[in-house]
Amino acid sequence: MAAKLGVRWPDAYQYLMDGGRIRGVDVQEAQERMQQGWIMVDVRPTEDFDVYHALESVNVPLYRMIEGNSPAQLLKKVLLLSQGVTPLEPNTEFVKQALPAVEKAAGVILADAEGGSLQSSNGFPYGKQSRSLSAAYLLLAKGGMKQGSVEFLAPGLNGWFKQGMDGTGTVQEWQFNSRTPAGASFSEDVDPEDPTIG
Numbered sequence: 001m002a003a004k005l006g007v008r009w010p011d012a013y014q015y016l017m018d019g020g021r022i023r024g025v026d027v028q029e030a031q032e033r034m035q036q037g038w039i040m041v042d043v044r045p046t047e048d049f050d051v052y053h054a055l056e057s058v059n060v061p062l063y064r065m066i067e068g069n070s071p072a073q074l075l076k077k078v079l080l081l082s083q084g085v086t087p088l089e090p091n092t093e094f095v096k097q098a099l100p101a102v103e104k105a106a107g108v109i110l111a112d113a114e115g116g117s118l119q120s121s122n123g124f125p126y127g128k129q130s131r132s133l134s135a136a137y138l139l140l141a142k143g144g145m146k147q148g149s150v151e152f153l154a155p156g157l158n159g160w161f162k163q164g165m166d167g168t169g170t171v172q173e174w175q176f177n178s179r180t181p182a183g184a185s186f187s188e189d190v191d192p193e194d195p196t197i198g
Helices: 007-018 027-035 048-049 071-082 095-100 131-141 156-162
Strands: 039-042 064-065 086-090 108-111 150-152
Touching: 007 027, 007 131, 027 108, 027 150, 027 156, 039 095, 048 064, 095 131, 108 131, 108 156, 131 150, 150 156
Parallel strands: 039 108, 108 150
Antiparallel strands: 064 086
């Protein structure tokens, strides 16, 4: 995922870990931050955001639907659709679009469906990569945002809505989903709801 945005995940992971540049927040802390002037940026594709999203969040997609119709883009669309995969491409304008969206906020909480972690675990020496963590790397390393002004929703929007938080969209309620493989679970001694993870 991060490699398609111009960086390899192990490099982004190391950057985020150096000096504790970022940390995950739980649902309660995210809600408190929003009451203090922070903004939640949902980095899912716009089509997913429109279906259902957290109240008062804004959308700046890290990935977007493949827009062009060149032969290569059409072939990519067909191949992905034939495998039941939404045809997405990196949003190369992410930082340029995100900075104006967050400039007046006290800070930004990045959210995607399933959250992520910088905590190493069996089979995941670089934590659980997510779109919110990739977006955090881009805002800090490429967008010049200050350490302490960018956090990520550790349990993701699945955790947000599981705790009964309000949302809105073209459907009546959140459709719980997670793209995390079963083998990507946390080790037994790590609590995935712990906001200090990451």
